[in-house]
Amino acid sequence: MKGIWWKLLGLLLVLFSLVYGMLGPVQRLPILNETIRVLYYHVPMWFAMVALMLSSLIYSLKALNTNNLAQDSYAFESAKTGFFLASIGLATGMVWARFTWGAFWVNDPKLNGTAVTMLIYLAYFVLRNSVEDPFKRIRLAGVYNIFAFVMMIVFIGILPRLTDSLHPGNGGNPGFNKYDLNSDMRPVFYSAVIGWILIGLWLTNLRVRYKYLKEKHEQV
Numbered sequence: 001m002k003g004i005w006w007k008l009l010g011l012l013l014v015l016f017s018l019v020y021g022m023l024g025p026v027q028r029l030p031i032l033n034e035t036i037r038v039l040y041y042h043v044p045m046w047f048a049m050v051a052l053m054l055s056s057l058i059y060s061l062k063a064l065n066t067n068n069l070a071q072d073s074y075a076f077e078s079a080k081t082g083f084f085l086a087s088i089g090l091a092t093g094m095v096w097a098r099f100t101w102g103a104f105w106v107n108d109p110k111l112n113g114t115a116v117t118m119l120i121y122l123a124y125f126v127l128r129n130s131v132e133d134p135f136k137r138i139r140l141a142g143v144y145n146i147f148a149f150v151m152m153i154v155f156i157g158i159l160p161r162l163t164d165s166l167h168p169g170n171g172g173n174p175g176f177n178k179y180d181l182n183s184d185m186r187p188v189f190y191s192a193v194i195g196w197i198l199i200g201l202w203l204t205n206l207r208v209r210y211k212y213l214k215e216k217h218e219q220v
Contacts, residue, residue, distance in 0.1 A: 021040035021041065042093050047196070052200045060072070113155030
């Protein structure tokens with residue numbers, strides 16, 4: 001995307017969600033109480049992560065089709081940004097779990113699936129950095145990225161819905177939008193989702209540009 005408007009929009013939406021998420025009214029629910037505010041900082045990270053990993057997959061498919069090094073670079077940086085957002089999502093989720101489930105980590109299929117997914121993408125980073133030939137790297141990393149994205153959907157989107165899970169919307173539990181996302185919370189939540197996706201795309205763009213300038217400088 002060209003222009004600066006979407007970057008400013010992303011910043012404003014994230015700033016709004018961060019501030020209003022702490023100060024605005026929320027539902028008063030048993031067990032959750034004020035911890036429900038973490039919803040604004042935890043769940044949007046996963047939406048943004050999936051968006052960035054999807055972007056990475058699309059760029060990998062383009063790179064496989066054209067052998068374009070720039071497309072491969074965008075695929076790599078998109079995955080790195082998505083992994084960064086996933087790390088924040090995991091950290092905020094652990095804090096939330098400590099106050100609602102009594103421990104930072106419990107034996108939950110979605111938590112375990114998240115851990116496996118992050119290990120799969122770590123292997124993608126290792127694989128890509130271990131291949132020196134750029135065109136061979138495009139093929140190997142591109143094919144593996146397809147596998148990684150499919151496994152991500154399976155481990156965090158499908159399997160938790162087929163078994164018991166503490167997470168809302170999984171294992172028979174109702175989703176947040178069914179019982180506690182009221183009219184006060186929805187604007188903040190969706191602002192955070194859209195804002196973090198835009199910020200993620202911006203970070204990816206900055207990393208690709210920095211890498212390009214660094215390579216140009218080294219050539220000079």
